[in-house]
Each structure stands twice: as C-alpha cells, then as structure tokens.
Amino acid sequence: MSATASHLREPLVLGSPSLHDITEQVLAPMERKPSMLWYAVTAATGLVALSGIATISWQLYEGIGTWGLNKTIGWGFDITNFVFWIGIGHAGTLISAILFLFRQKWRTSINRSAEAMTLFAVLCAAMFPLIHMGRPWFGAVWFVPYPNLRGPLWTNFRSPLVWDMFAISTYFTISAVFWFIGLIPDLATVRDRAKTKLRRTIYGTLSLGWSGSNKHWSHYETVYMCLAGLSTPLVLSVHTIVSTDFATSVIPGWHTTIFPPYFVAGAIFSGFAMVMTLLIIARKVLQIEHLITIKHLENMCLIITATGMMVGLAYATEFLMAWYSGSNYEGFTFVNRATGPMSWAYWIMVSCNVISPQVFWFKKMRTSIPVMFVMSIVVNIGMWFERFVIIVTSLHRDYLPSSWAMYSPTWVEYMTLLGSFGIFFTLFLLFTRVLPTIAIAEVKAVSGWAQKPAHGHADGSARAEAGAHAHAAADHDASALAKEPEAVHA
Amino acid sequence: MHDAAPQAPRSFLVGVFDDEHAILAVTRAIAAAGLPIHDCFTPYAVHGLERAQGLPRSKLTFVCFGGGAIGFLTAVALQTYTQGIETSFLSGWPLNVGGKPFIPNTAFVPVCFELTVLFAGLSAAAGLLLFCGLLPGRQPKLLVDGVTDDKFAIALDTAAPGFDEAKARALMAAHHAVEVSYIAEAA
Numbered sequence: 001m002s003a004t005a006s007h008l009r010e011p012l013v014l015g016s017p018s019l020h021d022i023t024e025q026v027l028a029p030m031e032r033k034p035s036m037l038w039y040a041v042t043a044a045t046g047l048v049a050l051s052g053i054a055t056i057s058w059q060l061y062e063g064i065g066t067w068g069l070n071k072t073i074g075w076g077f078d079i080t081n082f083v084f085w086i087g088i089g090h091a092g093t094l095i096s097a098i099l100f101l102f103r104q105k106w107r108t109s110i111n112r113s114a115e116a117m118t119l120f121a122v123l124c125a126a127m128f129p130l131i132h133m134g135r136p137w138f139g140a141v142w143f144v145p146y147p148n149l150r151g152p153l154w155t156n157f158r159s160p161l162v163w164d165m166f167a168i169s170t171y172f173t174i175s176a177v178f179w180f181i182g183l184i185p186d187l188a189t190v191r192d193r194a195k196t197k198l199r200r201t202i203y204g205t206l207s208l209g210w211s212g213s214n215k216h217w218s219h220y221e222t223v224y225m226c227l228a229g230l231s232t233p234l235v236l237s238v239h240t241i242v243s244t245d246f247a248t249s250v251i252p253g254w255h256t257t258i259f260p261p262y263f264v265a266g267a268i269f270s271g272f273a274m275v276m277t278l279l280i281i282a283r284k285v286l287q288i289e290h291l292i293t294i295k296h297l298e299n300m301c302l303i304i305t306a307t308g309m310m311v312g313l314a315y316a317t318e319f320l321m322a323w324y325s326g327s328n329y330e331g332f333t334f335v336n337r338a339t340g341p342m343s344w345a346y347w348i349m350v351s352c353n354v355i356s357p358q359v360f361w362f363k364k365m366r367t368s369i370p371v372m373f374v375m376s377i378v379v380n381i382g383m384w385f386e387r388f389v390i391i392v393t394s395l396h397r398d399y400l401p402s403s404w405a406m407y408s409p410t411w412v413e414y415m416t417l418l419g420s421f422g423i424f425f426t427l428f429l430l431f432t433r434v435l436p437t438i439a440i441a442e443v444k445a446v447s448g449w450a451q452k453p454a455h456g457h458a459d460g461s462a463r464a465e466a467g468a469h470a471h472a473a474a475d476h477d478a479s480a481l482a483k484e485p486e487a488v489h490a
Numbered sequence: 491m492h493d494a495a496p497q498a499p500r501s502f503l504v505g506v507f508d509d510e511h512a513i514l515a516v517t518r519a520i521a522a523a524g525l526p527i528h529d530c531f532t533p534y535a536v537h538g539l540e541r542a543q544g545l546p547r548s549k550l551t552f553v554c555f556g557g558g559a560i561g562f563l564t565a566v567a568l569q570t571y572t573q574g575i576e577t578s579f580l581s582g583w584p585l586n587v588g589g590k591p592f593i594p595n596t597a598f599v600p601v602c603f604e605l606t607v608l609f610a611g612l613s614a615a616a617g618l619l620l621f622c623g624l625l626p627g628r629q630p631k632l633l634v635d636g637v638t639d640d641k642f643a644i645a646l647d648t649a650a651p652g653f654d655e656a657k658a659r660a661l662m663a664a665h666h667a668v669e670v671s672y673i674a675e676a677a
Contacts, residue, residue: 019640209628
C-alpha cells in the first residue's frame, strides 16, 4: 500500500517505502562517494562562478564605468539581475510557508530543496545592489542606521531603497532560520547513522542534541507554524517593497499601483520554474523519482500556468491603464515598449511568459519531463526579460527626447550575469552533497500515518484502526477522535 | 524530593514500537492506567501524541508575539527618533526631503513590518532552542536507538511515584512492543 492522503488523490510517495527505506533513499546521495557526473558538473559551474567573481573583482577595481550604462539608462543588467534573483527566491518560501499553512502535503518532498534555492537566490540577488553602488564599502554601510560622526546623519526611512535593505536582510535571515529549524531533526538522523567520527562530530554539532523527544516536537511544531505564519506576509512584502523601488518614482512605466501584486505573481511564476529546472535534474541524478513524483511536477506546472496568466493580465492592465489614464507620456512608453527599438525584448517576454505556459492545459504536456524542462527554462528567460523590459525600456526614452539613448551591455555585465548562475548552481550542487535534500521527517509523516500497523487487524483502513485502538484505550479523550477526520483529509 | 542525593543518572523503562499507530495507542493506554510517562521519542511529529501524552500547549507562541511587539516598538522608536526628534544628547537630524512630513504615517510601515517579523521569528527560534535545551555540541540526554530513523519509543520514569513495572510491561507487550528495556540517562 502506498502513502495516500486520500483515496481520491494520487499517492505522494510511490512504491510504499518503509520509514527506514525513506531514510536510506534520501541520505544515499550524501553518504556514497560523489559520481563523476557530479564532479564534472560542479567543476563546470564552479568555473563559471569563479569567472563571475573575477569579473566582479575587476569591476570593483575599475569602477562601474565598465558597464554599458549611460546618463539616461542608469539601471541595466544590475537591477534586472537583482529583481530576477529575488523573484526566484520567492517560490521557496511559497512552498515552505504558504503551502504549509494551506495544508498542501505535496510540499513535503520539495520544500527543503526549494528553501535552499531561496537562500542561494537571495545571496545572488543581494550581490547586485552592492556592486551597483560602485564603491560598496561606502554605500553599503550608509544604508544601515547607526550613530555616526556625520551629524549624525541618519538613513532616510522614507526611501524605498532603505525599506528594501530591511526587507531583503529580514527575508534572508528568516528564510535561513526557517530552513535550519526544518533541518534539525534530519541532521540528527544523519548523526545517528554516521560511520566516521568526523561526520558524527559535524552533524552532532549541527543537530544541537536533538533526540526526537515529543516534548521537543511539540515546541518544534509550534515554532514551525509561527515561522510559516511570519514568512507568508514576509515573502509578499519583499517583492512588494522591491516593486516600490520603481512604483514610487515618476518614470512612466514605473509609476503604477499594479506593481506590487504584479511583481509578486511574477516572482512565484519564475521561482516555480527554477524549482522545476533544479528538481527535474536532482530527482534523476539523486534517484529520488518516487519521492519527487510526476504529481509534484504536475502541481508546479499548474501553479506556473496560473501565475503566468496573472502576469499576462498585468501586462494587459498596464496597457489599458496607459490608454485610460489619458497621459501622453504613459501612453507613449507602452507603445514604445511594444513597437519601439527594444520591442524584441517585449515580445520575447510575452511569448515566454504568457503564450508558452498555455501548453500546460494539456495533461500530456504537464506530465512530460522534456516539455516541463524546456518550459521551465523558457519561463525563466521570459521573466528575466520582463525585468529588463520594465527597467530599460521605461528609461531609454524618457520625458526629454534629446536625452533618449540606447543600451548595449558590455562583456562585464554578461559575465556577471553568467557568474551569478554559476554561483547559484555551485551552491545548490554542494547542498545536495552535504545536507538531506528532502525533509525526511516530513515525508515520513505523510507516509507513516498511512502505513498499516504491523500487528493490526486485516480489515479496515489504517486510520480507522488507530481510532479503534484509541477508543479502547482512552475513551476520556473524545476530542482526539473528533480530530481524526481532519487528519485523514489533510 | 528527600535529599540532594539523586545526582545519579535516572533510569527509564523504554518500550520501542514499529509505527505511529502503536505509539499512539500505547501512550493513551499508559496514560489511562496512570503510569508516569517521561516522554515519547519519534522520527517525526506524530499528530495527537502530545495530547495522548498530556503535554500542555507550547508557550512559544507568546514568545513569538512578544518578540514581534518588541520589534515593532524598536522600529517605531528608531524611525521616529532618527527622522523627527532633535535632542541635545545623541541628536537625531530631521531631514527635509521634498517637504515631506518628518514623521509620515505610511512611509514608516514597511520597516515597522520587517522588524516585527525579524524579531518575532528570531525570538521564536531562540525560544525553541532554549525551551528544548538544544545547543551546538549538546548530546541528547536520552537517545533511544532508531528513533531518528523508523522507531517510536515511550519512556517511563522508574523513580516517579506510581511506576509499576509489571503493568507497564504488560501494556507495552499488548501493543506489540518490539523491545522493552531499561535505559539510563546520559550524565
């Protein structure tokens, strides 16, 4: 019998592994010697990461004059990459927090790797505002309100850029804490299986003395719920605040109230695509295809289609509002986006984000691995271009035609973008080697309760039986029984 | 209770089971029989076990709320002081930015929200580690073999009043314990 959440739903874990099998299967990739493939891929992404870091070092030394920015176009690849990576991070929090609050049990197989992805994406994102200051050793500290000898002259808290600093650093901290709390029981599992002293020491230190005590589990579940409850509005606030970096300005194409929901939907859209890219590879390489099933991927396809259409609706709304507002500048900006010299970027965005996800209406498409893989990359290309379109096409033809300009990025900008992908993938590959890529305890929880008691009666479902036991043993605890149906359909 | 002697590690009668249905049933049975339950040990959070074991609701929600409140007040104080109040000691410096109000009622919202979440989350996490005594380098006091893998255990305090070995063993056996043994707490 497999672990089903309901008889009407597909099982979340295929092939009915025992609890011990789940431990073995999830931990196998980090307990065996890495394959040649892993070494090769990590070496390749590591090389890209290093060349990215070298490029960034050169740019820090020489200054941001090495970029293709000019007086008109003050934000280019730098902020495009920043918004792109922050958006990628959002899916991880959505999976770990929002789906948790909505009792979506299918999240258990994918939340750990999605949260890891969030952390790495936020790291990549945080790099760009720092380097775009040109001299981050001055700029970065001025964002932090600390008593200083310049008056003291304080940070301007009415500026969205300062809000952004608070939002991103809070987001990174809370995501890291949430991720680590989730890891503690699994680290204890690794500790108790460790064959070498080094492993036992490292994982013993990291697991903080976890013993599986139910007193601890009770506190743990409470804190997990609190963190999920906090992360949910937090993740919405982060991209909302990122969007106010644009929306509070007076640039046509930026100055719109639709930005916060539009940015959040786009972030979830691109983030899920990135989770998909990573997991399609990871489940194959790590041989965990029965834990991350087609059903999980199919659910992600549905979310991608839904958020893709929200983004499409936002594109249409922007055009409608530009026309309906009667503002010449607003109208011009949008006509220029779709038909001007940078219209190629606009149409790449529309075809990748709005048109192509429609293939997922067909069950055959959203259960086909090659289609999903290609689509996940297409969506991310589209979402990168969305930010490029918003930033560059709004800036390049502003109010004053004499200052209109074009933007051609330099090799430094291309290499920095590529390097950020290298850093992201290298971190993710290292993660798959040193930490459990699947939340073992959580997968066991969805799989464990559905498993038949080893010594139970032959008839009746597992849950009914547990209920019967409980009834015999503790009639006084009527509320426990009243809770049973909720557990079955959760 | 009698004197300060019992520094010796406590000993527990530990029953080990194979699935969550058994641990739930045996815990309810043992609680109903009035035997002193020290704790249960499981590879994942078993729903209903905390109730079966008679654990109170975790107080960490209050810690989380308190942290959030402190975070909110910190943000209000920080922004109000730095943007709007001039005092002689460590003076703030009100900045006139485009004639906007020094203490606006909306522009302070984002930072207030972020610091509320930050403080609430960090205090909940710190509270968890503190409440459970989880710290780097700590070793578990009582670690039953296999409970971080696929075993479910219940430990009874042999020194507690009401402990009845024969009764406990009988209940554990009736619920198909795979192993019943004495385990001493690590010093």
